[in-house]
Amino acid sequence: MQPFLYNAAASRVIFGKGTISQLPAEVARQNSVRPLLLSTPQQVKEAESLRGILDGNIAGMFTEATMHTPTEITQKALEYVKLTQADSVVSIGGGSTIGLGKAISIRTGLPHICIPTTYAGSEMTPILGETADGEKKTRSDPKILPGTVIYDHNLTMTLPASMSATSGVNAIAHASGFPLEALYARDKNPIISLLALEVIKALAESLPVIVQDPSSLDARSKAQYGAWLCGLCLGSVGMALHHKLCHTLGGSYNMPHAETHTIILPHVLAYNAPNIPEVMEQLAIVFAESNGDAVHGLNVILTKLQVKRGLKEFGFKEEDVDGAAKRTISNPYWNPRSVEEAPMKELIRRAVMGEPAK
Numbered sequence: 404m405q406p407f408l409y410n411a412a413a414s415r416v417i418f419g420k421g422t423i424s425q426l427p428a429e430v431a432r433q434n435s436v437r438p439l440l441l442s443t444p445q446q447v448k449e450a451e452s453l454r455g456i457l458d459g460n461i462a463g464m465f466t467e468a469t470m471h472t473p474t475e476i477t478q479k480a481l482e483y484v485k486l487t488q489a490d491s492v493v494s495i496g497g498g499s500t501i502g503l504g505k506a507i508s509i510r511t512g513l514p515h516i517c518i519p520t521t522y523a524g525s526e527m528t529p530i531l532g533e534t535a536d537g538e539k540k541t542r543s544d545p546k547i548l549p550g551t552v553i554y555d556h557n558l559t560m561t562l563p564a565s566m567s568a569t570s571g572v573n574a575i576a577h578a579s580g581f582p583l584e585a586l587y588a589r590d591k592n593p594i595i596s597l598l599a600l601e602v603i604k605a606l607a608e609s610l611p612v613i614v615q616d617p618s619s620l621d622a623r624s625k626a627q628y629g630a631w632l633c634g635l636c637l638g639s640v641g642m643a644l645h646h647k648l649c650h651t652l653g654g655s656y657n658m659p660h661a662e663t664h665t666i667i668l669p670h671v672l673a674y675n676a677p678n679i680p681e682v683m684e685q686l687a688i689v690f691a692e693s694n695g696d697a698v699h700g701l702n703v704i705l706t707k708l709q710v711k712r713g714l715k716e717f718g719f720k721e722e723d724v725d726g727a728a729k730r731t732i733s734n735p736y737w738n739p740r741s742v743e744e745a746p747m748k749e750l751i752r753r754a755v756m757g758e759p760a761k
């Protein structure tokens with residue numbers, strides 16, 4: 404076998420139905436008596452239910468978490484941390500709230516307990532993306548990785564089918580970002596490779612079921628299992644073109660995160676295909692209805708998920724395509740196929756117009 408380096412992520416994971424009841428014990432385990440609860444304005448109710456579970460023993464609630472973790476919101480939250488003398492943060496929600504928890508934790512050293520309610524997988528990564536002055540910058544530091552993650556399937560039941568689909572595909576993007584890099588990157592390792600294929604399969608099978616029947620606890624738990632392991636994949640290796648593109652479109656053009664990942668994924672897969680034949684073969688097996696073509700297999704799943712396929716549906720203007728391509732090729736992430744301006748323009752144009760990947 405080829406030599407490799409494997410760094411195990413050291414977070415504590417509690418997985419199951421009703422696991423939220425273990426929150427008081429987990430807070431105590433951190434020696435915390437004044438946790439600060441974090442949520443978006445849309446999930447204040449969930450934050451309030453945590454306050455109930457903790458018998459009101461909290462420092463306070465900060466409910467202004469925002470997509471793409473703007474630094475001005477983080478600043479406001481930090482002032483609240485100081486004011487309330489919080490000694491830990493508990494984030495309940497998707498990647499946006501967890502991002503805020505990470506931003507606070509890395510700046511203050513406070514322990515961070517995550518309670519994810521989407522399938523985005525941020526809770527398992529040592530990565531933080533923050534937006535300042537219209538630019539999203541990503542950094543990785545082992546200290547960013549949340550110490551404890553409580554997965555409770557019950558909390559995902561309210562996630563609308565459409566968001567389940569896009570945040571699940573976002574998770575697939577994390578894992579499939581890995582095999583692209585696994586075959587060429589210096590830090591490839593076979594453990595994460597196995598996980599990546601396992602979780603893409605779990606999500607590819609469970610997400611269409613959730614869209615058909617959002618009340619299926621079985622499919623929800625399988626998707627959450629997939630999201631967990633996808634986050635592990637993302638946290639274990641470097642990122643490539645797919646993430647660079649999505650960060651550019653999200654940070655500089657305010658495109659919604661999960662939906663953008665969903666739209667971009669087949670285009671990047673098709674772009675990289677000539678340079679990653681073995682990955683394409685593996686994915687063609689994992690995507691059940693691929694007929695031997697991974698991009699087709701992914702498209703079949705996206706059709707079943709009834710997701711939007713064009714960035715123009717989110718207000719992206721065709722005249723911004725050139726600028727987005729230029730931004731994408733500046734400071735490029737490592738990628739198995741070199742990233743040139745002309746094909747990037749065409750890729751982004753197709754993604755904007757919702758044309759098939761090729």
Ligand code: NAD
Nearest residue numbers: 443445471497498499520521523525528530561562660661
């Ligand atoms: P999100 O956190 O932005 O959530 C979208 C909306 O859905 C919010 O209003 C939220 O309150 C609501 N919501 C969440 N769970 C719900 C539920 N169960 N029921 C009803 N409503 C619910 O969405 P996301 O896709 O989870 O996260 C996107 C953000 O996460 C982006 O900013 C992205 O950059 C970041 N992210 C980071 C990483 C990382 O490793 N650093 C990984 C994935 C995503």
